[in-house]
Amino acid sequence: MVNKYYIYFHINPLKNEVFYVGRGCGNRAYVKRNRNKYWNNTVNKYGYIIDLVEIELTWQESIDREVFYINKIGIDNLTNMTIGGEGSKGHIQETIQKMCIARRKRKSTPHTEETKKKMSLARRKRKKDTPEEKKEKTRQYYKDNKERILKRMKDKYKYKKI
Secondary structure (H helix, E strand, C coil): CCCCEEEEEEEECCCCEEEEEEEECCCHHHCCCCCCHHHHHHHHHHCCEEEEEEEEECHHHHHHHHHHHHHHHCHHHCCCCECCCCHHHHECHHHHHHHHHHHHHHCCCCCCHHHHHHHHHHHHHCCCCCHHHHHHHHHHHHHHCHHHHHHHHHHHHHCCCC
16 A cells, blocks of 8 residues: 555644645645635635645545544634545535535526527527638738738837847
């Protein structure tokens, strides 16, 4: 069994408090992608310090330790969305309810028949240009805007030393 997992804390440098507990392998502790909006807001406002708390853990040990630290610090004091362990499987009931409400709000009301007909007509009226028509439109655009384009090019190269 490979012990490649670790537990990390993200710490608010101004308050010197842990705001996120995570587990990972590789460079997960240093990655800013795929974080929740609360984590992003905290990092944008205060920045963060990374602290690798435990290293060389098995997968199961890392799950157990993450749950332990989240419980010890308290989910209310963290930006974590879950109580740890299995990621989205560990969402707390409050978070699940918030997600359900948000999902219901996103669902739009069905379109009326009149609206559907208007949308259909609009789609049919749109005409796809052939390559020749696109070339002709481009030529016409450059012909109509020649002075403006030349001025822009002149300004672009005005300050370059040759």
